[in-house]
Amino acid sequence: MFNNIKAAGGLVSRDKELLFIHRLGKWDLPKGKLEKKESNKLAAVREVREECGLLKKPKIVEKITNTYHAYEVDGVSYLKKTAWFLMTYDGLEKLIPQKEEGITSVCWVKPSAIPAKLKKCYPSILDVIGGIS
Secondary structure, eight states, X not given: XXXXXXXXXXXXXXXXXXXXXXXXXXXXXXXXXOOXXXXXXXXXHHHHHHXXXXXXXXXXXXXXXXXXXXXXXXXXEEEEEEEEEEEEOOOXXXXXXXXXXXXXXXXXXXXXXXXXXXXXXXXXXXXXHHTOO
């Protein structure tokens, strides 16, 4: 028996760079829980902006995949389904990590540096990045 959690996030690109966040000792992609009556697309854009400090809205290109993550808190089991979207962004502002969410760093990563980040990320992130065409 799981309590179901719905979340959404984005794989955001800008001039061939990808947007990564660092949280809890791992490199990750911005994502978060849906608010009441919020669509996956709206939640994904909102979470990317909140977690990374983006001023403009990233543009959704396409849906990539869904990932699933099971975890337990205080003896309660949860199953989080995250809808992932490929997005583009053209802003140049300084990135601001959402510290209250435990995010310690936000950065644009050049293609040559992506493999090193992927060695220190969650396995589901590999599915997201591998799901783009």
